[in-house]
Amino acid sequence: MADRRRSLAGTATESRPLPSRYLTPEDLVEMFELPSVETVYQWRRKRTGPRGFRVGRHLRFDPADVRAWVDVQRDGMAA
Template sequence: MASRRSAVVDVAPESSSLPSRYLTPDDLVEMFDLPSVETVYQWRRKRTGPRGFRVGRHLRYDPADVQAWVESLREGTAA
């Protein structure tokens, strides 16, 4: 039987504050101090949040995509 391991990705040095693994919806709740995981699912349904992908039935986020999404929000508010 194969052991369960978390998927690991290399993260660019400038994003060293992000974990070096794929993120779960719960990770996003913790990172952004959201009221519940339902907020993350609403973002996905409305296509307003970071790009996510499915691994079987599990939703995951690449830390680089989350960082790119945050940067796009910053650029939208910079005036």
């Protein structure tokens, strides 16, 4: 688990590659150092976070969509 955290840590601000698997809400909490999974679900309700999709009852995020969302957030800060 510690190795997984280490591989995800800092991906929001650094140019490390994201994992090739679909990401869970818990992955986003670790990546972005969010207070809780509830933040990810709030983003989804408000449509302000990365695009996600359901696999049955499970929420997943495509790493490419997360990277695109991060890029938009970073571009918005530069303005």
